[in-house]
Amino acid sequence: MTDARTQPAQHVASTPIAVPTGEAGPRVNTTAGPVRGVWRDIVSAPDRVGPGARYRRSAAFYGIPYAEAPVGERRFMAPIQREPWDEERAAVVPAATPQRGSIFTDPAIPEPSVPGDDFLTVNVFTPAPGDEDAQLPVLVWIHGGGWTSGSHNSPWYDGAAFNRDGVVTVSVAYRLGFDGYGYIPDSDAPYNRAVLDQVMALEWVRDNITRFGGDPGRVTIGGQSAGGGNCLVLLAVPRARGLFHGIISESGAVPDLPAARNADNAARMAAALGVEPTLAGYRSCSYDAVFAAQNAVSGTGEHIDDGGATAAGPDPVAAVAGVLAGIGEPDTGIPFSPTVDGEIVTAPIRQVLRRGDGAQVPVLAGSTTHDFAFAGLAYVEAMADRDPREVLIGGGMSEAMADRLLAAHPEHADAPHLVIGSLISDATFHIPLAGWFLARAEYAEAAGMGATGAGTSVTAAGTTNAGEDMGKATSAVDGPAGSYAYEFSYRCGPTGLATHCMEIPFAFDCLSEPYCEHTLGAAPPQALADAMHSAWVRFIETGEPGWEPWTGRSIGRRFGDNRSGALTVVEDRVIFDTDRDLAAGAR
Incomplete structure (x- = not known):
């Protein structure tokens, strides 16, 4: 270290803090035409x-x-x-x-x-x-x-x-x-x-x-x-x-x-x-x-599939499994993005x-x-009585990897839902x-x-x-x-x-x-x-x-x-x- x-x-x-000076701003001739800006004192x-x-x-x-x-x-x-333009812009x-x-x-x-x-x-x-x-x-x-x-x-x-x-x-x-x-x-x-x-x-x-x-x-x-x-x-x-x-x-x-x-x-x-x-x-x-209209057209977010939601909300085990399955795969959750x-x-x-x-x-x-760890807020109720280590392992993570993930986030010890949120965030x-x-x-x-x-x-x-x-x-x-x-x-x-x-x-x-x-x-x-x-x-x-x-x-x-x-x-x-x-x- x-x-x-x-x-x-x-x-x-x-x-x-940049404060405009009030004086005439500088003029620059671009390839398309002249522009005038504003001076600021720092x-x-x-x-x-x-x-x-x-x-x-x-x-x-x-x-x-x-x-x-x-x-x-x-x-x-x-x-x-x-x-091009001729007059100053x-x-x-x-x-x-x-x-x-x-x-x-x-x-x-x-x-x-x-x-x-x-x-x-x-x-x-x-x-x-x-x-x-x-x-x-x-x-x-x-x-x-x-x-x-x-x-x-x-x-x-x-x-x-x-x-x-x-x-x-x-x-x-x-x-x-x-x-x-x-x-x-x-x-x-x-x-x-x-x-x-x-x-x-x-x-x-x-x-x-x-x-x-x-x-x-x-x-x-x-x-x-x-x-x-x-x-x-x-x-x-x-x-x-x-x-x-x-x-x-x-x-x-x-x-x-x-x-x-x-x-x-x-x-x-x-x-x-x-x-x-x-x-x-x-x-x-x-x-x-x-x-x-585009805000109403959402992608599926396939690799962060909540699976079968329960009365307590989305299933955290299914979320873990979805994250692991989607590593390295395209993220289709945003419908219009670099293609x-x-x-x-x-x-x-x-x-x-x-x-x-x-x-x-x-x-x-x-x-x-x-x-995006706040994605874990969707799992507050579902994780209330769950051991996050068991949830991670249940979703397909090895015991050793689950231990490493938990050790990386000691700040989540009293907020198990944020363990799921952090994994979702890390996958992104x-x-x-x-x-x-x-x-x-x-x-x-x-x-x-x-x-x-x-x-x-x-x-x-x-x-x-x-x-x-x-x-x-x-x-x-x-x-x-x-x-x-x-x-x-x-x-x-x-x-x-x-x-x-x-x-x-x-x-x-x-x-x-x-x-x-x-x-x-x-x-x-x-x-x-x-x-x-x-x-x-x-x-x-x-x-x-x-x-x-x-x-x-x-x-x-x-x-x-x-x-x-x-x-x-x-x-x-x-x-x-x-x-x-x-x-x-x-x-």
């Missing part, structure tokens, strides 16, 4: 020593179009580049969003919806607009939201802290739900229109980011939940190759939806809308009508990684400890993550490269025992890039757990944003934001975050463990080892 720092959980009000920012430049001003450019609006004859079609306020309202009654992330159809846009945050010599690294953020909601206009995705630390930040809007992914027979409408949106946005970054002070040769794509999955899906897209050079996937999910299932769901969608399943039929429905069509998305992600696609792209991926996030990293290691071994990072020791400073930066060793062209794992374990908020989305304001170092208190509770620890954000900046700059690759010894970095009451800011230790064995076939 290295760099385990423990201190009380207290908040220091030092996260950056105030209340800590004076910290770390990698990269330090800036005290940030320019924001909102709603820069990268494609034509998907309306009329362009609706359901692949995106096309935006036609104001980019000073958030623009339209594909989201027409959150699917969540109490969203964990503030994600505003803005009306309008011209929503294939990017927001750019930069400390060096117009400085083509700055050549700063770039983070392109792809939001989550289950492929049916989410907004690139979230204040949590403001790049002020990354700008302060010398990173240009871009947030991307893309089509959602049926408009983004639904199958339309007998037409030129492709599957995965939203994937093509993201590719076109990255092409816009390639062609324009130098004008905003960025380096098109140092682009990291990042995202959370569906957004994190989208980043990995892009490894399966031939057209996306060379457009990015690193991946950050936070609680990423990749459904690998079969094309046939998408087609079945689309037919049900047409029935729900009362139209023929044709291009004309779908175009006769407003965007808002489609957005509303394996063989053309745009060429294969399931684990197959893509096993064949070596993206082997030279470093990946930083992880999850929160309890992501932790186990697939371990499988992806194993697939990358399998390719490296088959190619004679050895397991990435095996045997590398890490000091508290995050260097190899030879004293060299690990990014130089793991990102070389003659070997595989590193696969780095993290776990976010800070328990807080209404659930008292480390659940989905909670890590984002720490990674973006935006704890001063007012909505953070809603999700995280009062006084989130600034020390944790400092540690997590600086690791993200380091990864974006160098291709390594400061600890050894996971595929060697299952070592990753745990952030924010506070089960003891005190906060351990960071600890390098074995993580996701049980998930690794489950992904490899152990039961």
Whole structure:
């Protein structure tokens, strides 16, 4: 273990706040036309020593179009580049969003919806607009939201802290739900229109980011939940190759939806809308009508089958059996999501990684400890008088594996329903993550490269025992890039757990944003934001975050463990080892 720092959980009000200056904003000439943004002063920012430049001003450019609006004859079609404009375009306020309202009654992330159809846009945050010599690294953020909601206009995705630390930040809007992914027979409408949106946005970054002070040769794509999955899906897209050079996937999910299932769901969608399943039929429905109807069309969620429900609710033994049977199988629970069509998305992600696609792209991926553990709330009554060990074994898990799973979650000792919830959550996030990293290691071994990072020791400073930066060793062209794992374990908020989305304001170092208190509770620890954000900046700059690759010894970095009451800011230790064995076939 290295760099385990423990201190009380207290908040220091030092996260950056971007305050508009009131002066004329900077003008940048993009390949399509001129845009003018707004200057902000970065105030209340800590004076910290770390990698990269330090800036005290940030320019924001909102709603820069990268494609034509998907309306009329362009609706359901692949995106096309935006036609040039001559007059200066104001980019000073958030623009339209594909989201027409959150699917969540109490969203964990503030994600505003803005009306309008011209929503294939990017927001750019930069400390060096117009400085083509700055050549700063770039983070392109792809939001989550289950492929049916989410907004690139979230204040949590403001790049002020990354700008302060010398990173240009871009947030991307893309089509959602049926408009983004639904199958339309007998037409030129492709599957995965939203994937093509993201590719076109990255092409816009390639062609324009130098004008905003960025380096098109140092682009990291990042995202959370569906957004994190989208980043990995892009490894399966031939057209996306060379457009990015690193991946950050936070609680990423990749459904690998079969094309046939998408087609079945689309037919049900047409029935729900009362139209023929044709291009004309779908175009006769407003965007808002489609957005509303798709929420009524749910997938089967086959691999988390509750089986025979009892008077006490769903059967936890059947749930365990369903989870185990579904490991490595497609997740069909979301009807419209990235679809394996063989053309745009060429294969399931684990197959893509096993064949070596993206082997030279470093990946930083992880999850929160309890992501969707609240799924266990459905089993409160059913588990009230049950021994969770017996339930796990009854569902097909070996005694040894059941003991390991229970040992990994001592915090659930008095809440047996959360044991079931954690297994369901792990099947969505932790186990697939371990499988992806194993697939990358399998390719490296088959190619004679050895397991990435095996045997590398890490000091508290995050260097190899030879004293060299690990990014130089793991990102070389003659070997595989590193696969780095993290776990976010800070328990807080209404659930008292480390659940989905909670890590984002720490990674973006935006704890001063007012909505953070809603999700995280009062006084989130600034020390944790400092540690997590600086690791993200380091990864974006160098291709390594400061600890050894996971595929060697299952070592990753745990952030924010506070089960003891005190906060351990960071600890390098074995993580996701049980998930690794489950992904490899152990039961």
